[in-house]
Amino acid sequence: MRAVIAEDLALLRDGLIRLLTAHDVEVVAAIADGPSVLGALVEHRPDVAVLDVRLPPTFTNEGLLAAIEARKHVPGLPILVLSQYVEPLYARELLSDQRGGVGYLLKDRVMDVGQFVDAVRRVAAGGTVMDPEVVSQLLAKRARDAPLGQLTPREREVLALMAEGRSNAAVATELIVSEKAVSKHIGNIFMKLDLPPSDDDNRRVRAVLTYLNS
Amino acid sequence: MNEPAGRQEAALSRRVRDRVGRWSLLALRSIGSALGTKSERPPKSRLARIARRAASFGIVCALVLTVIWALTGARYFWPGWIWFLLVLPDATRLTVRRALRTSIRRSLAVHAAIALVIAASLVAIWLLSSHRYFWPIWPILALVLVFAGHALFVPSASNSREQALAERVDVLTRTREDALDVQVAEMRRVERDLHDGAQARLVSLGMSLGMADELLDSDPDEARRLLAEARTAAGDALGDLRAVVRGILPPVLADRGLAGAVQALVVASPIPVEMTVELPAERLPPPVESAAYFAVAEAVANVIKHSEARSAWVRVRHIDGLLSMVVEDDGRGGADPHSGSGLRGIEHRLGAFDGTLQISSPSGGPTVVTMEVPCARLSPKT
Numbered sequence: 001m002r003a004v005i006a007e008d009l010a011l012l013r014d015g016l017i018r019l020l021t022a023h024d025v026e027v028v029a030a031i032a033d034g035p036s037v038l039g040a041l042v043e044h045r046p047d048v049a050v051l052d053v054r055l056p057p058t059f060t061n062e063g064l065l066a067a068i069e070a071r072k073h074v075p076g077l078p079i080l081v082l083s084q085y086v087e088p089l090y091a092r093e094l095l096s097d098q099r100g101g102v103g104y105l106l107k108d109r110v111m112d113v114g115q116f117v118d119a120v121r122r123v124a125a126g127g128t129v130m131d132p133e134v135v136s137q138l139l140a141k142r143a144r145d146a147p148l149g150q151l152t153p154r155e156r157e158v159l160a161l162m163a164e165g166r167s168n169a170a171v172a173t174e175l176i177v178s179e180k181a182v183s184k185h186i187g188n189i190f191m192k193l194d195l196p197p198s199d200d201d202n203r204r205v206r207a208v209l210t211y212l213n214s
Numbered sequence: 215m216n217e218p219a220g221r222q223e224a225a226l227s228r229r230v231r232d233r234v235g236r237w238s239l240l241a242l243r244s245i246g247s248a249l250g251t252k253s254e255r256p257p258k259s260r261l262a263r264i265a266r267r268a269a270s271f272g273i274v275c276a277l278v279l280t281v282i283w284a285l286t287g288a289r290y291f292w293p294g295w296i297w298f299l300l301v302l303p304d305a306t307r308l309t310v311r312r313a314l315r316t317s318i319r320r321s322l323a324v325h326a327a328i329a330l331v332i333a334a335s336l337v338a339i340w341l342l343s344s345h346r347y348f349w350p351i352w353p354i355l356a357l358v359l360v361f362a363g364h365a366l367f368v369p370s371a372s373n374s375r376e377q378a379l380a381e382r383v384d385v386l387t388r389t390r391e392d393a394l395d396v397q398v399a400e401m402r403r404v405e406r407d408l409h410d411g412a413q414a415r416l417v418s419l420g421m422s423l424g425m426a427d428e429l430l431d432s433d434p435d436e437a438r439r440l441l442a443e444a445r446t447a448a449g450d451a452l453g454d455l456r457a458v459v460r461g462i463l464p465p466v467l468a469d470r471g472l473a474g475a476v477q478a479l480v481v482a483s484p485i486p487v488e489m490t491v492e493l494p495a496e497r498l499p500p501p502v503e504s505a506a507y508f509a510v511a512e513a514v515a516n517v518i519k520h521s522e523a524r525s526a527w528v529r530v531r532h533i534d535g536l537l538s539m540v541v542e543d544d545g546r547g548g549a550d551p552h553s554g555s556g557l558r559g560i561e562h563r564l565g566a567f568d569g570t571l572q573i574s575s576p577s578g579g580p581t582v583v584t585m586e587v588p589c590a591r592l593s594p595k596t
Contacts, residue, residue: 060469085456087466089478108452111445137482 001124004046006031006063007082008055012107016050019110023117034062041070041077048124052107053083053090064090071097080123082107086134095128095209103129103165122165128208129165136160148210150192158185163208272300294342298335306331319376325364329357385568393566396559404458411454419447467507471497475507476530479514485525487514492531502567502589506530506537509560509571513541513583516556521545521581535590540582547579560585 003025007013017027029040034055051063067079080103091104103123110116119129161171172179193210279293313327336350426440467475473491480487517526523545530539551573561571569587
């Protein structure tokens with residue numbers, strides 16, 4: 001798997017390269033500033049890009065803007081955005097093109113190496129990975145809203161874990177239920193959110209989108 | 215004994231000589247500058263130059279006439295009139311200028327200065343015309359009466375500007391104190407948050423790592439457990455730091471400015487909030503932006519916490535140098551602006567920018583919080 005990373009702090013950049021290389025991800029380009037990100041992504045067309053939100057020269061949100069712009073040039077380009085803080089507004093902007101292959105995680109998650117690498121792989125495979133922090137902020141917000149209001153508490157838990165990009169098996173482990181029960185919950189969620197049948201991955205993305213955009 | 219006395223005498227005479235020399239030098243210099251031969255500070259305008267020339271010419275004439283008077287030996291000192299006319303404009307100018315320098319009741323001070331000059335002139339005329347009867351007493355009496363009238367009745371009507379200034383000083387003093395109080399409280403909160411949160415967690419992280427290091431060989435399982443603990447502590451410390459940063463300057467405000475930050479508030483709100491933002495493309499000055507954001511955030515938080523509203527509206531606009539923010543809800547109303555510390559803090563924070571906060575919240579709703587900050591200057595580029 002080939003990856004492009006963008007991170008301005010040398011310490012973290014080297015750490016990311018070491019971490020990804022150790023897990024059989026080849027880092028084809030490591031960028032330290034905002035303006036070069038777009039060019040590198042379009043040029044290398046990596047299997048996945050890992051971008052820091054805050055990059056030089058303005059140190060605001062050029063990583064995020066570059067990600068959105070790059071996905072306009074290369075639709076569906078898998079991008080995982082890392083940040084010191086998460087903002088549901090930014091999550092919504094990242095997901096607004098309604099395609100999968102998007103991740104938005106706190107930098108802290110790098111500390112759990114296994115889960116982080118797993119998230120990178122899931123984004124590369126076209127999945128959607130939202131930080132639990134985004135999910136919990138939105139859980140607090142959406143509890144009263146329709147159509148999410150129709151979901152049972154258990155279904156909302158399942159949807160939250162789906163938004164974090166977990167597979168059915170991972171959701172089952174987390175909630176200590178059988179995988180079959182999880183599939184049943186997911187079926188109910190799709191039905192209640194009125195998502196027409198299509199391939200399962202796409203429906204998962206759209207369920208998460210409903211979650212974020214309602 | 216003699217010698218020191220002689221020396222003393224010499225010293226004294228030297229001192230006298232010095233003083234005489236200095237005085238004569240000063241006199242020469244002043245005459246010189248009056249004649250315009252040597253001017254240390256060049257006069258500013260053409261009019262001032264002409265006035266200076268005229269004054270120099272007048273002094274020369276007066277000196278010449280005084281010499282003539284001395285030579286003719288007349289008893290009556292008629293050149294006094296010339297000196298009087300010569301001194302009058304400068305005396306008037308200096309007195310009035312001095313009066314203008316006063317900061318309170320300035321019009322009264324100027325009036326007093328003019329009256330004083332007129333009275334002094336009248337006395338001078340009386341002296342020069344050598345009348346027995348002291349007639350200037352009548353006009354001076356009239357001047358005093360007019361001045362007393364001015365001092366008693368006019369100030370209340372005409373000193374609105376001074377009154378406004380005094381009020382402004384009061385407001386500035388109060389808002390500055392409030393702003394400083396808010397700032398000190400804020401710093402104390404940040405200090406406490408860091409101390410109880412991130413710092414404590416980093417200490418525990420260091421301890422876990424140290425213990426893991428010791429146990430690495432003897433008890434690898436325990437060491438692994440401690441390492442996992444250290445990782446959790448690091449994550450918690452980061453979470454605490456994030457919360458502190460959000461309280462100081464929310465990252466989305468730094469990234470996107472007021473419009474983006476208000477939008478983020480709306481996205482995160484558990485109740486539907488309708489938002490209208492009319493802001494210029496340029497960013498507002500950061501301190502105003504920050505105060506405005508925290509004001510809107512506090513008002514929206516109050517809606518969510520207390521109002522039981524089903525929906526809310528946020529309007530932010532910047533028109534004619536006035537930034538206005540209105541937060542409205544359809545909740546139960548009855549909000550008391552003086553009960554919560556949050557709104558008072560916002561009022562103080564806005565007060566530092568001459569901003570105001572008004573709440574209309576009849577029982578049964580709706581609640582409308584209107585906040586305004588005058589803000590004409592926009593920062594060119596952030």
